[in-house]
Amino acid sequence: xxxxxxxxxxxxxxxxxxxxxxxxxxxxxxxxxxxxxxxxxxxxxxxxxxxxxxxxxxxxxxxxxxxxxxxxxxxxxxxxxxxxxxxxxxxxxxxxxxxxxxxxxxxxxxxxxxxxxxxxxxxxxxxxxxxxxxxxxxxxxxxxxxxxxxxxxxxxxxxxxxxxxxxxxxxxxxxxxxxxxxxxxxxxxxxxxxxxxxxxxxxxxxxxxxxxxxxxxxxxxxxxxxxxxxxxxxxxxxxxxxxxxxxxxxxxxxxxxxxxxxxxxxxxxxxxxxxxxxxxxxxxxxxxxxxxxxxxxxxxxxxxxxxxxxxxxxxxxxxxxxxxxxxxxxxxxxxxxxxxxxxxxxxxxxxxxxxxxxxxxxxxxxxxxxxxxxxxxxxxxxxxxxxxxxxxxxxxxxxxxxxxxxxxxxxxxxxxxxxxxxxxxxxxxxxxxxxxxxxxxxxxxxxxxxxxxxxxxxxxxxxxxxxxxxxxxxxxxxxxxxxxxxxxxxxxxxxxxxxxxxxxx
Amino acid sequence: xxxxxxxxxxxxxxxxxxxxxxxxxxxxxxxxxxxxxxxxxxxxxxxxxxxxxxxxxxxxxxxxxxxxxxxxxxxxxxxxxxxxxxxxxxxxxxxxxxxxxxxxxxxxxxxxxxxxxxxxxxxxxxxxxxxxxxxxxxxxxxxxxxxxxxxxxxxxxxxxxxxxxxxxxxxxxxxxxxxxxxxxxxxxxxxxxxxxxxxxxxxxxxxxxxxxxxxxxxxxxxxxxxxxxxxxxxxxxxxxxxxxxxxxxxxxxxxxxxxxxxxxxxxxxxxxxxxxxxxxxxxxxxxxxxxxxxxxxxxxxxxxxxxxxxxxxxxxxxxxxxxxxxxxxxxxxxxxxxxxxxxxxxxxxxxxxxxxxxxxxxxxxxxxxxxxxxxxxxxxxxxxxxxxxxxxxxxxxxxxxxxxxxxxxxxxxxxxxxxxxxxxxxxxxxxxxxxxxxxxxxxxxxxxxxxxxxxxxxxxxxxxxxxxxxxx
Numbered sequence: 010x011x012x013x014x015x016x017x018x019x020x021x022x023x024x025x026x027x028x029x030x031x032x033x034x035x036x037x038x039x040x041x042x043x044x045x046x047x048x049x050x051x052x053x054x055x056x057x058x059x060x061x062x063x064x065x066x067x068x069x070x071x072x073x074x075x076x077x078x079x080x081x082x083x084x085x086x087x088x089x090x091x092x093x094x095x096x097x098x099x100x101x102x103x104x105x106x107x108x109x110x111x112x113x114x115x116x117x118x119x120x121x122x123x124x125x126x127x128x129x130x131x132x133x134x135x136x137x138x139x140x141x142x143x144x145x146x147x148x149x150x151x152x153x154x155x156x157x158x159x160x161x162x163x164x165x166x167x168x169x170x171x172x173x174x175x176x177x178x179x180x181x182x183x184x185x186x187x188x189x190x191x192x193x194x195x196x197x198x199x200x201x202x203x204x205x206x207x208x209x210x211x212x213x214x215x216x217x218x219x220x221x222x223x224x225x226x227x228x229x230x231x232x233x234x235x236x237x238x239x240x241x242x243x244x245x246x247x248x249x250x251x252x253x254x255x256x257x258x259x260x261x262x263x264x265x266x267x268x269x270x271x272x273x274x275x276x277x278x279x280x281x282x283x284x285x286x287x288x289x290x291x292x293x294x295x296x297x298x299x300x301x302x303x304x305x306x307x308x309x310x311x312x313x314x315x316x317x318x319x320x321x322x323x324x325x326x327x328x329x330x331x332x333x334x335x336x337x338x339x340x341x342x343x344x345x346x347x348x349x350x351x352x353x354x355x356x357x358x359x360x361x362x363x364x365x366x367x368x369x370x371x372x373x374x375x376x377x378x379x380x381x382x383x384x385x386x387x388x389x390x391x392x393x394x395x396x397x398x399x400x401x402x403x404x405x406x407x408x409x410x411x412x413x414x415x416x417x418x419x420x421x422x423x424x425x426x427x428x429x430x431x432x433x434x435x436x437x438x439x440x441x442x443x444x445x446x447x448x449x450x451x452x453x454x455x456x457x458x459x460x461x462x463x464x465x466x467x468x469x470x471x472x473x474x475x476x477x478x479x480x481x482x483x484x485x486x487x488x489x490x491x492x493x494x495x496x497x498x499x500x501x502x503x504x505x506x507x508x509x510x511x512x513x514x
Numbered sequence: 515x516x517x518x519x520x521x522x523x524x525x526x527x528x529x530x531x532x533x534x535x536x537x538x539x540x541x542x543x544x545x546x547x548x549x550x551x552x553x554x555x556x557x558x559x560x561x562x563x564x565x566x567x568x569x570x571x572x573x574x575x576x577x578x579x580x581x582x583x584x585x586x587x588x589x590x591x592x593x594x595x596x597x598x599x600x601x602x603x604x605x606x607x608x609x610x611x612x613x614x615x616x617x618x619x620x621x622x623x624x625x626x627x628x629x630x631x632x633x634x635x636x637x638x639x640x641x642x643x644x645x646x647x648x649x650x651x652x653x654x655x656x657x658x659x660x661x662x663x664x665x666x667x668x669x670x671x672x673x674x675x676x677x678x679x680x681x682x683x684x685x686x687x688x689x690x691x692x693x694x695x696x697x698x699x700x701x702x703x704x705x706x707x708x709x710x711x712x713x714x715x716x717x718x719x720x721x722x723x724x725x726x727x728x729x730x731x732x733x734x735x736x737x738x739x740x741x742x743x744x745x746x747x748x749x750x751x752x753x754x755x756x757x758x759x760x761x762x763x764x765x766x767x768x769x770x771x772x773x774x775x776x777x778x779x780x781x782x783x784x785x786x787x788x789x790x791x792x793x794x795x796x797x798x799x800x801x802x803x804x805x806x807x808x809x810x811x812x813x814x815x816x817x818x819x820x821x822x823x824x825x826x827x828x829x830x831x832x833x834x835x836x837x838x839x840x841x842x843x844x845x846x847x848x849x850x851x852x853x854x855x856x857x858x859x860x861x862x863x864x865x866x867x868x869x870x871x872x873x874x875x876x877x878x879x880x881x882x883x884x885x886x887x888x889x890x891x892x893x894x895x896x897x898x899x900x901x902x903x904x905x906x907x908x909x910x911x912x913x914x915x916x917x918x919x920x921x922x923x924x925x926x927x928x929x930x931x932x933x934x935x936x937x938x939x940x941x942x943x944x945x946x947x948x949x950x951x952x953x954x955x956x957x958x959x960x961x962x963x964x965x966x967x968x969x970x971x972x973x974x975x976x977x978x979x980x981x982x983x984x985x986x
Contacts, residue, residue, distance in 0.1 A: 018586050018683075020741050020917055022748060025925065069586075069738055095916060096926065105543045106909055106940055108524065117520060118541060122533075124525030125545060133524055133545075142522065147529070183519045183538050186529060190536065414528075443532035476535060 011076045012083040013060050019071040021046065021094055029093050038078035039086045044094070047072045108136050122185055123172075124148055130173060131155040138168050146172030146227065147186045153234050156227070160238040169246070170239055172227040176203025177442075179210065179223035186225075187413055189442040190474035194219020195316045197253035199243035201226045201260035204354035204440060205287065205305055208470050209259055212309035212496050218318040221253040222246075231263030237271045244271070248278045255281050255316045257308060258299075261359060262288035272297040283312045287360055305360060306498035324495040327502075333492070334506030337464045338433065338514070345433030345463070348508045349426045350397040351419055353412040353449075354470065354497070357438045358399035361501040365397070368505045372512060377404055392426060395508055413445045420452055427460050434464045434507045436500055441471030441479055450482040458489035464507065465491040468500045544905075549941030555971060558978045561985035562818065562935055570984070571935070574816035578835050579912040579931030581810045582876045586682040587803035588736030592728035594720065596672025598689040600660045603672070605636060608657040610668030610869045611826025612841045616647055616654065620827035620864050622955050626669035626706025627652065633702060633713050634671045658822045658831075658869050659839055661809055662689050663801040665870040666704030666951070674703060675720035678731075679739065679802030684810030690798040694719065696791040705955050719788070726785040730771040737767060739803040740917060742796070743878070747918050747928070752886035753800045754870065754879025754947040755960050760796040765789060797870070804876035811835040818977060819912060820875055820932040823946060823965055825866030832969040834934055837976055844968035849950050851961015852892050858958045864951050866963055871946040877915050877930030880945035880962060881907040884922045889947065893961055897922060903945055904928065910936040910944060934970045934977075943967055 026044045033042040041058060045051045047066045055062060060074045071094075075086040105111060111118065121137035123130050127150025134144050135158075144163065151173035163170035171178055177188030177200075184190045187203065191210040196218060200206030203225055210220045224246070226239040240258065247256045256278060258271065268286055275282040276298045283300040285308035286293065294301035300315070302308040310320045325333070352358040362382040365374055374382065375396045377389035386393060389404045399405075400412045400419045412419040419437075426432050435457075439450050450469070457465045467486055471479040486493050494500045520539040523530040533540040551559070562571055595602050602608065607630040609623050616627060630636075631643035631652065646652055657664025664670065676689035694701035694715055701712050731737055742763045749759035768789075775782050789795055808821045817835035824831055825846040832842050846865035853859075873879045883890050884904035887897045895903070901922055908914075912931030919925040932944050943964040950959040978985075 018584070018740075020744050022745065022919070025919060069741065096919075105541060106546065108522065108543055111522065111541060116541075118522045118539070119520050121522045121524060122529060124523075124529060126547075129545075129547065137522070137524075147525070181517065181519045183521070183533065183536055185521075185533075443535055444529050 010078075010080060010083060011060055011074065012080075012087060013062060014073045014087055015047070015063055015066055016071040016073070018069050020069065021071055025094075029090055032093060033086050033089050036077075036082065036086055036089065038082040039075065041074075041076035042086055042090065043072070043074040044090050045072055046070070108133060108140065111140070113140055113142070118142055120145060120180070122147065124186070127151045127173070131159060134159050134170075135162065138162055138166055138170070141168070143169040144171060145175055145178055145185050145225070146170070147175060148172070149174040153229060153232065156229060157235055160235060164238055164242065169224070169242060171225050174229065175225035175227045177207050177223065178225045179220055181222070184443055187440065187442055187445050188223065188225075189470070189472040191223070191472045192219040192474055193221065195221060195252065195254035196257055196312050197221045197247035197250060197255070198223040198257045198259060199226065199240050199247060200224070200258070201228055201230045201240060201263065202287070202356045204470065205259045205261070205285070205356035205360075207440065207442075208305045208354075208357070208497055209257055209285070209309040209312070211470050211472055212306055212323075213313055214472055215495055216310070216313040216318050216320055216323060218313050218316055221250060228261075231260055231267045231271065233264045233267055237267045240271050241274050244274050244278065244282075248280060253280065255283065255312050257312045258282065258284045259305070259308065260286050261356065262286055265293070268293060272299055275299045281315045283308055283315065287356065288363055304364075304498045305356070306496040324499045330499070330502050330506055334503060334510050337492070338507050338510035341433040341464065342462065343514065344430060346511050346514065347431050348395045348434045348436070348504055348511065349392055349432055350436040350504060351422055351426065352397070352399050352438050353401050353419060354438050354440055355399055355401050357470075357497045358397060360497055361504065362397055364498070364501040365505050365508065369508050372508060377402055392429070398422070413440050413449070416446050416449050416452060420456065423453065423456055427456070427463065432463060433511055434466065434504065436466040436504050438497060438500070439467065439469045439471065439482075441469065441475040441477040443476055448477060450477070451485060454482075454485040454489040454491065457486070457491050461490055465489075466494065466500050466503055466507075467491050468494050468497050470497065546941065549939070551938070555938060555974065558974050559935065559939060561978055561982065562974070563939070565986035567981060567985045570816045571818055574814055574836070575819050575912045575931060575933055578811045578814055578817045578819035579915075581684060582807045582930050583913075583915050583917060584683050585740065585803065585807040587679050587739040587806050588682055589677060589731050589739060589799060589802075590680045590736045591678040591731055592675055592724045593678055593689070594672060595662070595670050595674045595676050595689060595691070598676060598678055598687065599662045599670065601655060602660065602670065603653075605651055606653040606655060606672070608655050608660065608662060608664050608668055608670040609826065610657055610664035610666065610867060611824045611846070612829050612831030612843050613656045613659070614826050614828060618828060620867065621953065622667050622706050622827060622864065622867065622951060625955065626667045627654065629702060629706055629708030630669055630671045632708050633716065634673060658824050658833070658872070661687060661805065662691075663805050663869045663872050664824070665690070665798070665801060666700050666868045666949070667706035668869055669703050669706045673720070674716060675724045677798050677802055679799065679806050680736065681803070681806035681810065682736075684807070686806045686809035688802045688805035688809060690802040690805070692719070692724070692798050693792045693795060695788055696793070699793065700957065707955060722781060723785045723788045726772060726775055726777055726782050727768070727789070729775055729777065730768050733771055733774075739799050742767065743800060743803065744917050747882060747885045748921055750886050750888055752879055752882040752889050752947065754873050755889045755949070756886050757794045757796040757800070760800070761794065764796045764799065800873050800878060801870055804873045804878065808872065808875050813838040816981065818934045820934060820944070822869075823871045823875060823944070824869040827864045827867035827951070830866055830966055830969060832965065832973060834973045834977065836980065837973065840976060842969045842972040842976065844966035844972070847963040847966055849948060849961045849963045850893065851950060851959050853950070853959035854957070858952070862952050862958060864953055866948070867951050868948060870948060874944060874946045875932065877911070877918070877928050879947040881911070881930070882918070882920075882928050883907075883945070885918070885920045885928065887922065906942055907945065909940050910942050934973050937970045938967075938974055941967075943970070
């Protein structure tokens with residue numbers, strides 16, 4: 010049977026109409042479909058196909074004509090044509106001004122990632138929690154009171170609140186913010202230190218294992234005001250997660266009471282827990298069951314070992330490092346006597362400073378940071394002696410984007426250091442991931458290649474799955490004469506040995 | 515591994531890209547800092563967005579937008595302005611923008627008033643004309659208080675020949691003036707200029723160049739305008755600043771009819787030459803079609819849809835459907851864009867002058883940016899920016915107009931019907947496209963402006979005052 014529908018004064022471009030028939034003919038029982046403007050030629054064509062048109066039809070009218078087995082199928086076919094013309098068949102482009110425009114019942118989302126200016130982040134975060142989403146807040150400048158309110162609210166609603174100031178996370182294989190796409194595996198990480206967690210995860214991957222989930226808590230989670238709400242919630246989630254066999258906790262040194270409380274929770278886990286609280290010592294762990302480690306690398310290797318992985322021959326041993334340091338420094342001109350570390354990872358800077366202060370006793374370590382491991386530079390724009398810079402710290406990021414996202418600031422600083430004739434050894438760290446600079450490495454490799462008179466040390470904190478193609482970039486660095494080691498800790502050990510060699514000359 | 519995470523990204527757009535590249539389901543929130551609304555405005559908005567009143571407004575706005583979507587504008591004739599424009603009697607002149615006194619007018623309008631007196635023969639010299647104007651005998655009316663559109667300066671007097679557009683959907687008739695050829699272009703009506711040549715050209719148009727067109731319009735039984743707008747829109751026009759495709763489509767539509775006319779060949783040729791040579795000839799048809807549709811919304815109870823937007827070089831004014839012909843004004847904005855020559859600077863420009871943004875009320879021009887990346891490019895925008903402009907406009911409009919599927923938006927439809935509630939809530943002001951005027955007269959560039967928020971705030975206050983009793 011046949012059915013004809015006329016939409017008066019409805020203009021649709023003939024090219025758009027031509028695509029419709031094929032789609033509708035896929036309906037079973039439909040033998041012919043025509044959707045056309047009723048021009049004289051088209052009217053003739055429709056009559057030829059034995060359709061009957063109303064008398065008053067004109068070129069400005071749209072005709073939909075269908076031949077099908079039954080009345081019902083005709084109706085369905087016409088409905089389908091209309092839907093295609095009205096674009097109801099496609100996923101409509103949706104743009105939202107506001108979180109609340111999303112209807113989670115119809116269009117579900119699990120998590121809200123917030124990187125708004127800090128003053129606006131908390132209000133939006135609260136909305137997202139009430140809507141029923143977990144939170145990942147990259148924004149900084151959120152007050153500690155707001156953080157506490159959000160985390161308490163999240164806890165009462167059974168939602169995870171990562172951040173504020175969370176740098177990385179890896180959830181169900183999806184890397185957030187500056188995180189790496191570390192491959193799937195049995196080790197779950199909960200971390201209050203973004204780059205620290207990233208380093209642990211990437212070392213695990215280098216050992217052939219992977220990470221189930223990585224939960225970033227934000228840097229202040231272990232402050233006394235917050236009390237480790239998210240880290241404790243994270244530990245519980247890892248304990249409950251069947252894919253996680255070993256749990257890893259990462260933080261910089263924080264509030265002793267809170268760290269102790271977190272360790273109490275960890276003690277109650279049935280799964281082995283490996284902990285690195287950078288800057289802590291054995292004393293903190295007295296009376297706790299967890300595996301205490303004191304560097305990111307040691308933490309990662311312990312976790313790999315507990316998860317049944319192989320950690321032998323990871324990187325260089327102490328003799329190899331000593332030999333390489335001696336050999337490299339011997340080649341330097343006598344006037345080149347200083348080390349410069351140009352870091353983009355905050356935790357990497359800290360890990361290195363801690364190592365140097367323990368292993369380069371009596372050496373003055375200059376830095377833009379001010380802490381017990383170093384002496385603050387008079388002018389952070391100008392290095393003196395052995396200098397270790399955190400280029401992601403506020404004195405630099407106030408003026409330019411963070412070097413993890415935009416390498417230009419650090420590249421300029423590298424050129425400045427290379428122009429200094431007293432510089433002998435330079436260290437640069439790299440961080441990769443889908444959310445950071447598209448190519449953080451090539452420009453540095455090219456710069457290093459121009460300076461065979463200088464010794465370069467580097468490590469790449471990244472996953473083979475990251476879009477930057479880490480293996481290829483590592484090759485570029487090696488071809489440029491850069492010594493690429495497997496972890497930040499090893500680069501610190503090597504730099505430390507070289508500093509000692511330099512000072513001995 | 516568990517199912518892939520579905521994420522809403524609120525903030526840095528490169529994080530959105532990173533998630534898309536990981537094949538996640540991601541929604542990006544196009545976040546803007548919250549609009550700082552006065553308490554008064556917050557209260558007003560609450561009244562018009564909740565309860566029974568909101569439902570009535572929604573319904574009225576839907577009908578107002580449908581007035582454009584269902585519109586069926588056809589070009590039916592050419593007639594002298596005095597015969598078709600309401601209230602355009604002897605000694606009456608229209609001007610663009612909201613009402614303004616002669617003293618407060620920009621020089622372009624003041625000169626236009628003098629030009630009008632000279633053209634109509636009400637005065638023989640400029641001095642006489644000024645005397646006449648100061649005597650109060652000349653009635654100066656706002657073009658958008660009638661059924662015409664005052665593009666540019668909008669100087670229209672009874673003897674000017676007008677293009678007549680009838681909307682067969684609502685029965686309204688709008689009249690717009692055609693551009694004055696390749697030589698005079700904006701000339702008398704658009705630029706308010708007067709010379710013997712301009713006057714002669716206007717008479718020549720009326721008596722010689724336009725009659726063949728009138729015959730064609732009649733012979734065709736009216737030429738539908740919407741199909742031309744629709745087709746030109748997929749060919750790169752947004753139909754405010756650019757009519758390149760529409761001009762060709764229009765010429766294509768009338769060529770055969772022109773050739774068939776039983777009129778002197780020289781006259782038909784001259785008429786054809788005038789149509790073909792005149793830049794952006796179709797512009798007045800788009801304005802007429804837009805105005806006719808909007809006339810159907812003037813006085814529509816409960817509707818907060820904008821029916822008129824225009825400037826007079828000093829003030830900018832809008833009207834909204836429910837408030838009939840009441841004006842809501844604010845200082846006119848300066849247009850941003852590019853100049854025709856690098857010799858021009860912002861000091862040469864006057865604030866927004868003209869009514870042609872009536873097309874934006876009907877969803878063309880600034881709202882249709884995605885259709886015409888080339889127009890947006892003159893402001894240094896890329897394709898994605900042009901699309902973003904239309905997407906932004908979507909947020910302040912009532913609905914989508916299925917007549918205009920846009921290739922650059924994967925055939926999604928253009929928005930239509932500017933709702934002042936949404937403008938105030940989102941803080942997004944409508945973008946209007948247009949030409950820039952020199953203080954001395956003449957076009958010196960093209961670009962865009964945003965309508966001052968103050969216009970919308972005033973309109974909202976008046977609307978709430980009118981309907982407050984019905985708010986819960």
